[in-house]
Amino acid sequence: GAGVSQTPSNKVTEKGKYVELRCDPISGHTALYWYRQSLGQGPEFLIYFQGTGAADDSGLPNDRFFAVRPEGSVSTLKIQRTERGDSAVYLCASSLSRGLRNVDTQYFGPGTRLTVL
C-alpha cells in the first residue's frame, strides 16, 4: 500500500517568505507527527496530531510555525517569515493510534528539504 507522502520534495525560498509543506499519511492512520532534521542531527519533534487536533505542539520552535490537519488526514506545516535557520529536512510520520496504553510504530515519509536563502 501507499506510504506517507510529502510535497514538495524540495522547496527553496527567500528569507521572510511564507511556506507550506504538505503531508499525506497512510490511510487509516489517525496519528500524525512532524519532525525537523538539521544536517548531522537526528530528527527533532515539532508537533503531533491525534485526529484533527494537535495533541502536543511543544516542539514548535516559535510562533512562526503552525500546523493544521482540518479533516484528520492531510496535514500542512506552515512557516511564516522564514529565516535561514529554518533550513532543514521536514519529516512527517503517521501511525495507528490504538489508545494511550499502546505505542505504535511511526512510518516516515521522504521529507521536504527546505532551503531558505
Place this chain on the structure above:
Amino acid sequence: AQSVSQHNHHVILSEAASLELGCNYSYGGTVNLFWYVQYPGQHLQLLLKYFSGDPLVKGIKGFEAEFIKSKFSFNLRKPSVQWSDTAEYFCAVIPSGSARQLTFGSGTQLTVLP
C-alpha cells in the same frame, strides 16, 4: 527531558565484520526503544523495537539489539555486515505514558567497504 546519545558518529567496517552501535538514553522510567535506518536516498525505516519482555530483540536483515536497563543502553548488533548495510542508523526512545513523540539520537553513519 529525555535524551539519547549515540557516541559513534561514523563507523567504517569491511564486509563480514561484526557490528555494534552504541545507544544510551537518559530517562529514569519505563521506555520504549527503537532503531531506525536511513539508506542512501531513502526515508527512515524501522529496523527493530523494544516495548517489553525479552530484552534481546531481533529485527529485519539480521539485526538485533539488547536492552540493558541497568546501563540505560540499547545497542544494535549484527554478526556480519554487508555492503548493503551502508546507511545512517538512529536510536530513538518514547517514554511509557502519554507521550507519543520519538526522541532521536544524532545518528551513526555506517560505511561498509566491499
